[in-house]
Amino acid sequence: MEIKKVGDLIIVNKSGIYGLGLSAEPYNGKVRYLRITDIDDAGNLLDQDKKSVTTLHENDYFLQQDDLVVARTGNSTGRTYVYDKSEGPMVYAGFLIKYVFDKNKINPRYLKYFTITSIYRNQTAKYSGSTRGNMSAQDFKNIKIVLPNRTTQDKMVVLFDFINKKMINNNKINAELESMAKTLYDYWFLQYEFPNEQGKPYKxxxxxxxWNEEFKREIPEKWEVNKIANCLIHINTGLNPRDHFVLNDGNIKYITVKNLTTTGELDFSACDTISNNTKELINKRSMISQGDILFASIAPLGRCFIIRETPNNLEINESVFSIRPNHKVSSEYLYQYFMSDYFVKKAEHSSTGSVFAGIRITTLNDMDIVTPPKVILDKFTKYLTNLYKLKHIKSKENQELSSVRDFLLPLLMNGQVTFI
Structure with a gap:
């Protein structure tokens, strides 16, 4: 094992090159424009919101197999991605810096995994921040790396690639399950094609x-329109630190709006923590429980999560609502409503300001929601409960794989654990 700087391992004349400083355009289906928002904290490529770019000089910025790019600004500072040609042709944007490594010295994918360790992130922390922190090409060259011999690097890459691919596959399954749930909700409750008594599409x-005057549209006969407040047992929030407590003094996950996603998952990357005493303090206000919906109240809306098991290891801040439905709706039905484009647009129109920043509890309570008869609601809830059980299994599996990866990485890097 050695300690080396990034600058000792690169091909100098091909490294430290900043990307294109051009605006993204709609994806053309041919060449992808890679931006800092396309890379997650684990160094994986995100498939949502692909973009392209048009320039006479884009050929100078095409990535080649095993090129590494690093994010140099904002909260993404320090994130890395190692290009794989199987992802298709790709050019990179100006907030990314490209490095090409001498493969006799280092496996670039080993460096990808090194950059998700605390050893690395402690070095880049001083460059990051929401106030547009910045890491220069030279700053990254000065990063110190724990470097095992090349054989160990290659074995580590095989192991962690296997774990990573399993996690990516689970994410794809969950995305498909979420898409199926959304499609069913839209079909039944927006298009009104739920099964009638003969099992045929209703509408x-x-x-x-x-016609419903409150809702200003037609709804199925015998359906009702209620205020959201009339469909809830309660809607609460958590606490912000202020004078109440300090962060990162325990092992309880402290969920803020940044940890809630449009896929219905919790993103624990860069998640703060709190102590058990702090959790007890917050819970007196939040009262979160299994079956509650966590709702991001700050724009963009459409980020929610259903708590699927007793929440012993998490709590929420003030910008996350904890919503518990009553008998008029189920958690699954209300969750899909809050995640729908219909709800998001309606909530945004409720804002009195010129820019929509978020939604207040009073505004949310006063919004209308269509409530179907119990037989339809129960049938929908049964379908989604089974679907979300599988999704929860896949999410838990990813959490366990992530824990195994994070436990083994430093041990293998410093030689405390070795391959046979």
């Missing part, structure tokens, strides 16, 4: 729709 089979 297209001649089901009666009646």
């Amino acid at each position: 297209s089979s001649g089901g009666k729709l009646v």
Whole structure:
């Protein structure tokens, strides 16, 4: 094992090159424009919101197999991605810096895994921040790396690539399950094609729709429109630190809006922690429990999470609502409503300011929601409960794989654990 600087391992004339400083355009299906927002904290490529770019000089910025790019600014500072040609042609944006490594000295994918360790992140912390921190090309060259011999590096890459691919596959399964749930919700409750008494699509089979003055649209006969407040047992929030407590003095996850996602998952990367005493203090206000919906109240809306097991290891801050439905709706139904484009647009229109920043509890309580008959609600809830059980299993598996990876990485790097 050695300690080396990044600058000792690169091909100098091909490294430290900043990307294109151009605005992204709609994806053209040919060449992807890689931005800092396309890379997650584990160094994986995100598939949402692909973009392209048009420039006469884009050929100078094409990535080659095993090129590494590092994010140099903002909260993403220090994130890395190692290019794989299987991802298709790619050019990189100006907030990324490219490095090419001497493969006789280092496996670039080993460096990818090194950059998710605390050893690395402690070195880059001084460059990051929401106030546009900045890490220069030279700063990254000065990063110190724990470097095992090349054989050990290669074995580590095989192991952690296997774990990473399993986690990516689980994420794809969960994305598909979430898409199926959304499609079913849209079909049943926005298009009104839920199964009628004969099991046929209601609206297209001649089901009666009646005008609802409160909702300002037609809804199925015998359905109701309620205020959201009338469908809840309670809606609470957590606490912000202020004078109440300090962060990162325990092992309880402290969930803020940045940890809630549009995929219905909790993103624990860069998640602060609190102590058990702090959790007890916050819980007197939040009262979070299994079955509650965690709701991000700050824009963008459409970021929620259903608590699937007793929340012994998490609590929330003031910007996260804890919502518990009553008998009129189920958690699954209300969750899908809050995640729908229909709700998000309606909530944004409720804002009185010129820029929508978020939603208050009073505004949310006063919004209307269509509530179906119990037989329809129960059937929908049963479908989604089974679907979300599988999603929860995959999410838990990823948490366990992530814990194993994070436990083994430093031990293998410094030689405390070795391969046979």
